[in-house]
Amino acid sequence: MGLGRTDIWQTGLLHRPMPDILRAGTLADVPVTWLPDPGPFRFIADPFGIWHDDRLYLFAEAYDYRVKIGRIDVFILDRALNVTAHAPVLVEPWHLSYPVILRDRDGSFLMMPESGGSGMQRLYRATDFPYRWQAVEGCAFPGPMIDASPLFHDGRWWLFHTPWHERERPRVDTLHVAWADSLAGPWHPHPGNPVRRDIHSARPGGTPVAMDDGTIILPTQDCAHTYGGAITPLVITTLTPRAFAAHPLPPLAAPAAWRPATDGMHTLSAAGPVTLVDAKHTSRSVIRRAGVDIRRMARELIRRTPR
Structure with a gap:
């Protein structure tokens, strides 16, 4: 991101199941309901959701440029997609984002947010869904992701993931795969890793979906022109512990009707009858962004100064 360029993401709910969107190959004319604007220099991104007791629990990264560290918030929506509650649910000393939400075999809720800043990939289990989460000990993930x-x-x-320690290349053009018998591992890296290098279609950007024809479609990010410029559906035709084959479909871009959030899109995730999405507009206000950064650095300096 260049000087004075600030990506502001907003999260929406598309009124169509994700497989239907992938088959159509376009987001045009799909009705969308946007979450409320969190305010200047804040955004909500990386949405993932799960239905429970006739409510949609939407988990997302909540980010404030005044703090520059992400946390995980939950938005609870009714069947009409009205937000009935909103609260932060997971805060750590490190940045959190991309909160994939799952059900375990015993029915408990699991969350796998991006947590590479801690030096490892972490898995959390709900102790009081959706508000309280505890890290699951003993997970054997293949490093931070x-x-x-x-x-x-x-x-x-x-x-499917991009390695956190991808030092020799940008963290936007590499896809790795691992497999395991249990979500907690141990995980086995695919011998073909990296299975894909392509700035248009490698870094994951949402939930993989098994289609009716037996293929898997993984949303990936097209970062050729900007970070999270569009979603490229990657059709995986072969997936075994020793083989991998895939080809991209044409990218899905933010429609003009989403203006001003037409500068990019980097998450597409399935939530039953709806599909969750984020889209961005890029603010180019150098002076306002500089003011935010200066105040943040001043607070950090005061906090670190011995008293």
């Missing part, structure tokens, strides 16, 4: 996207398929778990 970016945008880890799990899928249970053919009797085992698969994990």
